[in-house]
Structure formats: C-alpha cells, structure tokens
Amino acid sequence: MTGGFADRARAAEAALRDLFAPTPLQRNDWLSDRHGADVWLKREDLTPVRSYKLRGAFNAMRGLAGDRPVGAASAGNHAQGVAWMCRRLDRPGTIFMPVTTPGQKVDKTRAFGGGRVTIRLVGDTFDDCLAAAQDWCAEAGAAFLSPFDDDAVIEGQATVAVELLEQMPDLGAADLMVLPVGGGGLSAGMRALLRAEGRLPEMRLVEPAGGASLAAALAAGGPVTLDRLDTFVDGAAVARVGARPFAALADVDPAHVAAVPEDRVCITLQELLNVEGIVLEPAGALSVDALRDLDVAGRRVVCVTTGGNFDFERLPDVKERAMRFAGLKKYLVVRMPQRPGALRDFLDLLGPSDDIARFEYLKKSTRNFGSVLLGIETDDPANFPALTGRMDAKGFGWRDITHVADLAELVI
Incomplete structure (x- = not known):
C-alpha cells in the first residue's frame, strides 16, 4: 500500500469496519473523582477478541496473497487475533504460546480459530516461543506474523489512535494519554499516527516493573534483552522491545516511561472488577494503575485498556498479591x-x-x-x-x- 503512515493507518481503520465497530471511549466517573481529573478509558478490551491485538493481526494478514499458511508467537492476545483472522480468511495457522500462558487464553485461541489453527506450547516465556515460531515458519514456508515487530502490525495498532481522533475531536496538547508497553507496537503506532496528524498529546508509557524493556532500551540506545523477566503481566512481559517499535520510540523522554509494580496492578484489577464491573487482564490495567503515580489533577486523561482476557482461576493469586502489596x-x-x-x-x-x-x-x-x-x-x-x-x-x-x-x- 502506498502513501504515508497516516494514510495507511486510516485505510486500515476503514477496512476494519467490515469486521467490528470502533471500541468505545468512555468517561469513568469513579476514576475521575478519585484522581480529581477527567479520566476516559479507550476500551480495547471490548474488541471481538477482547484486546487490541486483533487490529495488527488483521492488517498484516489482509496483505498476504493466496492461501499461504501463517505462524505466530504470542502470550495470548496476538494469538487470539491471528486465530480469529485465520477462521475468517479460511487460512491455516500454527500458533506458538508459552507453556505458562493462562489456560483461558489457550482455550479462547483454539475456539477463535474454529479448527483452522494448531497450537503449540513451547518454553516459559514469549521469547522462547518466538524463536520456535520463527524456526517453524522458515521450515514450513509459512508467513511469520510478529505480534509487534512488523510495519503492517504497527500500522494496524495505530487504528486505535484514528478512532480516538474521531471520538474526541478536540484532543489537544494539553491532554495526557497513558499507554501500556510490551513489545512496543501499540505505543509506536499510536504515537506515529498522532504525530503525523499534528495531534500528538503528552504521553506516558507504562511497563511492568519486572519487564521494563523499553526503559532498558532507551538507557542503552537500542533494544537489549533483560536478564530477568517477571511474567505475571503476561500481555506486556517482553524481555526485549521490538526493533521497529523502538525506532519510532527512540526519542521518548525516559522520564515519561513509568514502571509499575506487578502486585500493585492486582489492587487495580480488583478495584475495577468490584467497583466498576470492568474485567481487565494485568496488562490491560497498566495504564489505569499508573494514574496513582501521575499528577493528573484537573487534566483530561485518556487511558488505553488494552485487554480483558483474564483467567478467573488467577483470582486467588491476584487477591494474595494485592493484600501483600497493601x-x-x-x-x-x-x-x-x-x-x-x-x-x-x-x-x-x-x-x-x-x-x-x-x-x-x-x-x-x-x-x-x-x-x-x-x-x-x-x-x-x-x-x-x-x-x-x-x-x-x-x-x-x-x-x-x-x-x-x-x-x-x-x-x-
């Protein structure tokens, strides 16, 4: 597809409308009152696969010719997006997931694929199954669909920002946007789109403390692999930020990248569930949890809630972690x-x-x-x-x- 980044992202957003409606942008009164701010949630947990990852998978797969099989590596949400698209495009796919992936995500991936996907559980982390998926694609002649380190995927994730500009047309420089970061595809895409449109607001990028790969990359001047990785926030637990996303994020002020404790995220998960009835996964709650550390009083804040694929069998662990942190x-x-x-x-x-x-x-x-x-x-x-x-x-x-x-x- 020709044209600039913004044109390609807008074309992807238009094509998405054949699949599902824009996710809602909702003001949250409870969070607004708590923080003395005007807090809005961009509910990416309400896509058909309960995460924004469907966008990137869709944009990458719609550009593939013929019936070439696809392969992917994912801790869960990208896998579900790829599986959903495999079923709709009648294209075979093989998806590699860490052995540690919550069972709910594995089962949903299989269901979304409708018999068109094969799931292979390999290794303990995303990076383990990433290598396995790439090796398999090379041997099988399949197209590898990266969850974040791919130009088409980044353009697909940028459709979140396209929708935001339409839903909040007066979005301006005085506002604050809070985004979670794993591999960096979402933040890179949204930031690039808003910058290209001349509408880039102040941003805070949020990582789990046990997986702060963007902060490490900014400090080193390029992507580095973390020595240790806490996988509790599985949707954002990536040991190495993607090379392509980092190229778009390399000029981010390191002071604008926050790390939040995994156990504190558990408090936020419980509060959103018990008070608001909003079911989020740990990665999906990162942006909301970060409000505790930010000076947002009197400001309008947009938090992207990136996923709601939560395995309720994890609730006892979430409660335990929350109580210990508190x-x-x-x-x-x-x-x-x-x-x-x-x-x-x-x-x-x-x-x-x-x-x-x-x-x-x-x-x-x-x-x-x-x-x-x-x-x-x-x-x-x-x-x-x-x-x-x-x-x-x-x-x-x-x-x-x-x-x-x-x-x-x-x-x-």
Missing part, C-alpha cells in the same frame, strides 16, 4: 515455645481484626522451641506493628518473610 497480609516465621498453652498465649495476642489464614509447623529448632509459619490477614496495615509489638513483649521471636523473595518462594 500491607494487609503478612507471613511470619514465629519461634513458638514447645509447652502446653503456648499457642493459646499467642492467639490471645491477636487483635480483633487479625485473622490466621495459614498455620504450619516448620520444624523444631531446639527441644524447647519450634518454628511456625503464620499467614495473617487484617483490615489495616497499622495492625501489624501493634501485633508484633505485643509479640516482642511476650517473648515470641519472629521474622517477617513476606517480601523475602527466595525464602517466601520456598515456604509460601
């Missing part, structure tokens, strides 16, 4: 005297809102004392200093292992 749950290893009545003496130290969620004898450290693992939940973080103060006064030795990662992984 200081409402702690794990203590307590030195318990081995005598009759010792447990009763300890229970008497608990406050009215303190609840034992886990109790496990670990070992006897001596004949007279034993180590006990306690998981304690409460309704106010201030209750814990009060409890441990009473424990100190009564001679119960203790150690807080809530945030001691290596030890907590072994016993919690």
Whole structure:
C-alpha cells in the first residue's frame, strides 16, 4: 500500500469496519473523582477478541496473497487475533504460546480459530516461543506474523489512535494519554499516527516493573534483552522491545516511561472488577494503575485498556498479591515455645481484626522451641506493628518473610 503512515493507518481503520465497530471511549466517573481529573478509558478490551491485538493481526494478514499458511508467537492476545483472522480468511495457522500462558487464553485461541489453527506450547516465556515460531515458519514456508515487530502490525495498532481522533475531536496538547508497553507496537503506532496528524498529546508509557524493556532500551540506545523477566503481566512481559517499535520510540523522554509494580496492578484489577464491573487482564490495567503515580489533577486523561482476557482461576493469586502489596497480609516465621498453652498465649495476642489464614509447623529448632509459619490477614496495615509489638513483649521471636523473595518462594 502506498502513501504515508497516516494514510495507511486510516485505510486500515476503514477496512476494519467490515469486521467490528470502533471500541468505545468512555468517561469513568469513579476514576475521575478519585484522581480529581477527567479520566476516559479507550476500551480495547471490548474488541471481538477482547484486546487490541486483533487490529495488527488483521492488517498484516489482509496483505498476504493466496492461501499461504501463517505462524505466530504470542502470550495470548496476538494469538487470539491471528486465530480469529485465520477462521475468517479460511487460512491455516500454527500458533506458538508459552507453556505458562493462562489456560483461558489457550482455550479462547483454539475456539477463535474454529479448527483452522494448531497450537503449540513451547518454553516459559514469549521469547522462547518466538524463536520456535520463527524456526517453524522458515521450515514450513509459512508467513511469520510478529505480534509487534512488523510495519503492517504497527500500522494496524495505530487504528486505535484514528478512532480516538474521531471520538474526541478536540484532543489537544494539553491532554495526557497513558499507554501500556510490551513489545512496543501499540505505543509506536499510536504515537506515529498522532504525530503525523499534528495531534500528538503528552504521553506516558507504562511497563511492568519486572519487564521494563523499553526503559532498558532507551538507557542503552537500542533494544537489549533483560536478564530477568517477571511474567505475571503476561500481555506486556517482553524481555526485549521490538526493533521497529523502538525506532519510532527512540526519542521518548525516559522520564515519561513509568514502571509499575506487578502486585500493585492486582489492587487495580480488583478495584475495577468490584467497583466498576470492568474485567481487565494485568496488562490491560497498566495504564489505569499508573494514574496513582501521575499528577493528573484537573487534566483530561485518556487511558488505553488494552485487554480483558483474564483467567478467573488467577483470582486467588491476584487477591494474595494485592493484600501483600497493601500491607494487609503478612507471613511470619514465629519461634513458638514447645509447652502446653503456648499457642493459646499467642492467639490471645491477636487483635480483633487479625485473622490466621495459614498455620504450619516448620520444624523444631531446639527441644524447647519450634518454628511456625503464620499467614495473617487484617483490615489495616497499622495492625501489624501493634501485633508484633505485643509479640516482642511476650517473648515470641519472629521474622517477617513476606517480601523475602527466595525464602517466601520456598515456604509460601
């Protein structure tokens, strides 16, 4: 397709209308009141595959000739977009997904494909299955569909910005736009489109703290591979930002790239579900969670909620992470005297809102004392200093292992 980037993105947006209507741009009163701002959500979680990834997959696949098979690598959302398009274009596809991908995303990908896709689970991270998918495509003569490092995909993701300009025509430089970043395709596409249209607002790009690949690339002057990757925010957990997206993002001010803690995102997920009835996946909630760190009072803010493919089997883990981050749950290893009545003496130290969620004898450290693992939940973080103060006064030795990662992984 000829023409400039904006022309190609607008053509892609027009073609998309044969498949689904624009996703809504909705003012959220609850978030607006909380932050003293005018907060709008661009609901990409409401596409037919519950994420924006359908846009890029559509734009890349509509340019393929014949019935050549396609291959893709994805932690879930790109996979679902490719599968949805394979079914509608009657084109065979093979999709590689990490073994760690939530089951809900695997099942939905298979359903969206309608028998036209084969799913292969390979490796623990996106980068593992990316290499496998590229090798398979080379051997099979299939077209590889990158989830972000592809010009047609980036143009497809830019259609989000095309819709925004139509939905909020007075979008101006005084506004703030908050976008999540994984591989960088969405932020690169939207930023390029808005810049080409002369409508680029102030932006904040948000990454999970355990997968800050864009920040690392900006610091190094080019894409680098992270040594460690936290995959909890699976839709944005990418160890290396794409080369093509980075070329469009290389001039971003590093101060405008934020990293948010994975466990705090869990609080935002719970709040949006319980208060607003909005189901988002961790990556989809990144932009909303980042509002906690931004000075948005009195401003109009657009947050792109990129996906809603949440596996509800993860809810217990989300609740656990949220409570620990909020200081409402702690794990203590307590030195318990081995005598009759010792447990009763300890229970008497608990406050009215303190609840034992886990109790496990670990070992006897001596004949007279034993180590006990306690998981304690409460309704106010201030209750814990009060409890441990009473424990100190009564001679119960203790150690807080809530945030001691290596030890907590072994016993919690």
